[in-house]
Amino acid sequence: MPKQAIIQPSTEAVEIIEAPIPAPQDRDVVIKVVVTGTNPKDWKYPFWKQWPHNSGDDIAGFVHAVGKDVYEFKPGDRVAALHQPTTENGSFAEYAVAPDWTTSHLPHNVSFEEGVTIPVAAGTAIMALFADMKLPMPFMGNAEAREKRPLLIFGVTSAVGAFAAKLARLSGVHPIIGTAGRAKNFASSLVDHVVDYRQSEEKLIAAVEDILSKEGLDKKVPYIFDAISEGGTLETTLKIIKLNGGVVSTVLPPKLFARDPENFTYPPGVIAYNSAVVFVHLTHKDFGYTWFRYLGRLLQEGKLSPHPHEVVPGGLIGVLKALQKLRDGHASAVKYVCRVEETAAGVGLFDAHGHEVSREQHPPPSGENIHPLRNFPYPVDGKP
Known part of the structure; x- marks a missing residue:
């Protein structure tokens, strides 16, 4: 069964679980993830309400399935996409979901590693x-x-x-x-x-x-x-x-x-x-649709270049290492990305080195170790 990574609020452990391939809703694009991107929010937001979750939103891969109302994408298409934050089936997984209006065709002159630097940023x-x-x-x-x-x-x-x-x-x-x-x-x-x-x-x-x-x-x-x-x-x-x-x-x-x-x-x-990117999923859907189509054209024509990237090895375990590097301030003009197929770990709770650990070793953070974004009123129904 496909795997996905659940980042723990401590940002010191990741749980690898098995999850079925998502079934698409009407306007969903289900994507077989080749490369996932990581972002600063991914180590900050897990603190929000002490919620362990798959916070990945940058997706690059092949379309696996589409919802009944999707007409611009088909299985096998190369795409880069923006997953809707705080919803299920994020990009730290073998299969992820994005709405069709925040999905872009990925030109063949752009690699998955390059393409995944684009959606969130x-x-x-x-x-x-x-x-x-x-x-x-x-x-x-x-x-x-x-x-x-x-x-x-x-x-x-x-x-x-x-x-x-x-x-x-x-x-x-x-x-x-x-x-x-x-x-x-x-x-x-x-x-x-x-x-x-x-x-x-x-x-x-x-x-x-x-x-x-x-x-x-x-x-x-x-x-x-x-x-x-x-x-x-x-x-x-x-x-x-x-x-x-x-x-x-x-x-x-x-x-x-x-x-x-x-x-x-x-x-x-x-x-x-x-400014929050999540509004392209809420109040600015047509805006998101227009721009995510246009981003694909800009990439194809060479008018927009991807961001410099560094592949962090280890697949879904590597995601945790990437978030720790972001947390510790190592990133400078670089986006950390991970190739999902490199995941070698089985099901369980692991540290950034791929060693299995117990839950008692990684309690939720408290006090000064909790990031301020735990208090951020995340937008709901388009209202901040």
Whole structure:
């Protein structure tokens, strides 16, 4: 029987279980997973309500079956897809499920390892840039002729930040300023200007203002996409955002990640969003449909490149190791992916080395070991 991985809230163990191949609902695509991607949320969200679960949402593989209302996909198609977060049959499994409107045909010039870097990260970026911030979309007219419209991206070498930069460039948004640290060379390939976030806040702000001045622009930024949203980036935004009409999008909620959450607030003239990819499954289904079709075309034409990736060996056991690497801050301009067929372990509870362990060795976390996202009010029926 097919296997799937259940990540334990401690992020120190994974349970490999057997589960039947899912039966598709009307608009479902059931996918035989070749490669699964991992994301920071996958080690953060298992803490939410102490819920051990298969949190994988990045899928790449072959279509196994489709629901009765699916007409654009058939068994055998190569696809990359976004699983709906917090629902059953995630990507840490031999078979996973995604709605047809968040499934993309994967061109033959893109490997499964490359394709799996796209759904969550690019999906988050398009929600932030085009649904929330309402920047012009690449297919809406002559992008090259658009006037200067500065965009600052905190964390531009993260998968989400990098896709935001690539898509913004396709849209004719410029100049694009990105903050980066170790991966400065990669950042330089994505944006017009790179600012080192490791310097003091004062120097970072001065560097951004100097760039804008040299571009002949106001020293305040009209658009900021914060792909970090912790460690002070939220507060720095307040000092460089345009106060009258500025737009901010964050990937984490300020009410949980600001340094002083109770008193953190944006000025009245600033519009702020906490952008979440899950809304393409809730309130933005047509938006998701349009973009996931378009992503496939951009990949086929070579206009959009996947994110750099690293294969973590071990299959479904490797998923746990990948999440630990994310948790411990090892990732820099890289997405950790796992080939499901490499799973050698049988059914049971295992550590990241594939050694079987007892449940008593891995109790649920408590106190300071619980990630703040345990309190995040996950969207329900389209309402945050």
